Amino acid sequence: MNPRGFCMQLNRRSFVKTAVQATAALTVAPRLVGSTGGPSREPLRQFNYADVQLTGGPLAEQYDALHAHYLALSNDSLLKVYRQRAGLPAPGKDMGGWYDRDGFVPGHSLGQYISGLARFGASTRDAACHEKAHDLVEGFAATLGPDNQSILRASTNLWICYTLDKHFAGLIDAATLSNVSGTKDILSRVLAGARPLLPARGRDRIGKKDPPYDETYVMPENLFTAADLTGNPAFGDLARRYLLDRELFDPLARGDDPFPGQHAYSHAIALSSAGKAWLVLSDPKYKQALQHAFELLTTQQQFASGGWGPNETFVTPHRGELYNSLSSTVDHFETPCGAYAATKLARYLIRLTASPANTSHADNLERVVFNTILAVKPPDSDGDYPYYSTYSPGAQKVFYARKWPCCSGTLAQTVADYPLNLYFQADDGLYVNLFTPSHLRFTFAGTPIELTQETRYPAEDATVLTLTPASATAFTVYLRVPGWLTQSASIRLNGKRLPTPTSPGKYASIYRTWRAGDRIELTLPQSFRAEPIDELHPETVALMRGPVQYVALNPTPELSQQRLALPSSLKKLAPQSFVENYAGNEIVFVPLYRVQNETYATYFSRA
Numbered sequence: 324m325n326p327r328g329f330c331m332q333l334n335r336r337s338f339v340k341t342a343v344q345a346t347a348a349l350t351v352a353p354r355l356v357g358s359t360g361g362p363s364r365e366p367l368r369q370f371n372y373a374d375v376q377l378t379g380g381p382l383a384e385q386y387d388a389l390h391a392h393y394l395a396l397s398n399d400s401l402l403k404v405y406r407q408r409a410g411l412p413a414p415g416k417d418m419g420g421w422y423d424r425d426g427f428v429p430g431h432s433l434g435q436y437i438s439g440l441a442r443f444g445a446s447t448r449d450a451a452c453h454e455k456a457h458d459l460v461e462g463f464a465a466t467l468g469p470d471n472q473s474i475l476r477a478s479t480n481l482w483i484c485y486t487l488d489k490h491f492a493g494l495i496d497a498a499t500l501s502n503v504s505g506t507k508d509i510l511s512r513v514l515a516g517a518r519p520l521l522p523a524r525g526r527d528r529i530g531k532k533d534p535p536y537d538e539t540y541v542m543p544e545n546l547f548t549a550a551d552l553t554g555n556p557a558f559g560d561l562a563r564r565y566l567l568d569r570e571l572f573d574p575l576a577r578g579d580d581p582f583p584g585q586h587a588y589s590h591a592i593a594l595s596s597a598g599k600a601w602l603v604l605s606d607p608k609y610k611q612a613l614q615h616a617f618e619l620l621t622t623q624q625q626f627a628s629g630g631w632g633p634n635e636t637f638v639t640p641h642r643g644e645l646y647n648s649l650s651s652t653v654d655h656f657e658t659p660c661g662a663y664a665a666t667k668l669a670r671y672l673i674r675l676t677a678s679p680a681n682t683s684h685a686d687n688l689e690r691v692v693f694n695t696i697l698a699v700k701p702p703d704s705d706g707d708y709p710y711y712s713t714y715s716p717g718a719q720k721v722f723y724a725r726k727w728p729c730c731s732g733t734l735a736q737t738v739a740d741y742p743l744n745l746y747f748q749a750d751d752g753l754y755v756n757l758f759t760p761s762h763l764r765f766t767f768a769g770t771p772i773e774l775t776q777e778t779r780y781p782a783e784d785a786t787v788l789t790l791t792p793a794s795a796t797a798f799t800v801y802l803r804v805p806g807w808l809t810q811s812a813s814i815r816l817n818g819k820r821l822p823t824p825t826s827p828g829k830y831a832s833i834y835r836t837w838r839a840g841d842r843i844e845l846t847l848p849q850s851f852r853a854e855p856i857d858e859l860h861p862e863t864v865a866l867m868r869g870p871v872q873y874v875a876l877n878p879t880p881e882l883s884q885q886r887l888a889l890p891s892s893l894k895k896l897a898p899q900s901f902v903e904n905y906a907g908n909e910i911v912f913v914p915l916y917r918v919q920n921e922t923y924a925t926y927f928s929r930a
């Protein structure tokens with residue numbers, strides 16, 4: 324088979340046009356391509372990327388910057404190590420860092436860049452993203468060689484499964500979102516080429532500290548999706564073999580805690596495979612495992628930001644290890660990768676929970692988005708990326724020591740996924756989960772509906788949703804009333820206050836026949852609260868306001884010794900800037916996500 328032949332049916336212009344048409348067509352049916360869950364297994368459904376656009380605010384600002392950033396990467400540089408291995412002409416500059424021939428994991432993140440570009444392109448309808456995804460898939464396919472191995476050789480790549488999983492992610496998104504023709508065939512060829520290198524059974528992480536490393540258990544989610552997409556049963560067979568049942572999902576489903584001491588990110592992203600396994604296999608243990616994992620992560624592992632895993636390792640609970648980590652390391656959260664796992668876990672749980680009894684999954688999703696991934700240092704244009712977030716006194720946002728790390732791939736995917744976090748569809752209506760300026764197109768009972776959300780949240784407390792159904796349509800709008808609220812939320816419909824109950828931690832529901840121009844105004848008064856780092860150190864607290872973590876800017880070395888009367892002593896300077904007076908000094912608090920090059924402090928001693 325001609326490895327270059329897959330795209331010859333389409334010239335560039337017709338390819339782009341087809342991709343845009345395919346993206347537009349997806350808006351009609353709000354189900355993910357490849358989704359195999361029935362209504363009972365997936366009572367709330369994600370929208371497609373194409374259905375949702377970010378239209379302003381801090382999330383869109385980061386989203387737009389990274390959309391442009393990944394679009395600007397050099398295709399020749401991205402493909403260089405692949406072409407070198409294939410013995411092909413390899414023009415362009417070396418990437419450096421992890422990515423090159425002699426790097427830590429050569430070529431590891433190519434698939435994630437393709438995935439991120441396809442996702443950005445699907446939501447923004449930017450044809451240049453689809454064109455770049457197409458060119459990268461074409462360039463990758465040309466390096467597969469007669470045995471379809473491409474870059475994956477036992478002698479040269481210590482992370483076969485890890486890299487292969489990213490190849491699958493990129494190819495799946497290129498096929499389903501960028502409509503790159505021939506990609507299904509490439510998926511099967513890549514699997515066939517890798518098969519002789521893959522273990523017959525999944526196993527827990529080998530090489531925790533030293534090579535060889537690998538992670539079979541991160542793969543089943545993409546393997547199940549590839550099985551669905553290609554019809555090739557080899558993908559589904561491998562997916563079942565690689566589910567980390569014995570070490571992770573069985574203990575979680577029993578209510579045990581398998582996390583302490585485990586590598587944090589890889590086990591957290593493995594939970595996405597449990598979510599997919601529940602949709603595909605219908606074994607309730609996978610749903611139980613997800614639910615218990617969420618409880619453990621949010622009550623025993625998590626910093627106030629929503630991050631976890633100091634030194635990439637889950638702590639042993641009830642020993643004050645989170646507190647101890649503040650002085651023993653500066654590597655508190657592997658942020659882009661960890662945020663990818665945490666946001667996906669939250670979305671799976673939102674999707675799998677019938678008539679959500681509470682908002683805890685969405686509340687935590689919001690916490691993670693605003694305080695971890697939104698708060699990272701923006702990458703430069705030469706392979707420097709954020710990796711660890713630091714919660715020690717006198718912290719700074721820094722790049723990782725080596726270029727093109729794992730987090731350069733998950734940064735693209737996590738931010739490109741922002742549109743998926745905002746709204747979910749149920750059989751009886753629409754769930755509004757995050758409050759950020761955006762536009763949604765969906766259908767209910769065959770009626771096309773547009774929804775516009777306008778807000779300055781979290782800088783301000785109110786958000787306004789305007790609905791425009793093509794014709795009057797009855798359904799329920801569910802509004803998240805976050806669990807952190809301490810003052811009453813209020814809802815106005817077309818200017819009139821509604822008596823709808825607004826209990827913190829529940830969804831407020833409004834059922835009516837919606838007409839074009841109907842306007843919902845939801846007000847969520849944000850106030851400060853202090854959150855202890857762990858139960859052994861209740862006096863060491865982070866400062867939260869609504870979903871947002873506030874940090875002290877340019878703290879003096881003595882600040883960590885001071886006992887502060889937080890939050891009662893704070894005075895407002897500006898919408899997201901507050902001041903505390905102590906010992907004759909003024910210390911300014913701002914959201915962690917607004918910090919740039921300043922030093923900051925995230926935890927304080929409470930008076």
Ligand SMILES: [Zn+2]
Nearest residue numbers: 657660729730
């Ligand atoms: Zn990473």
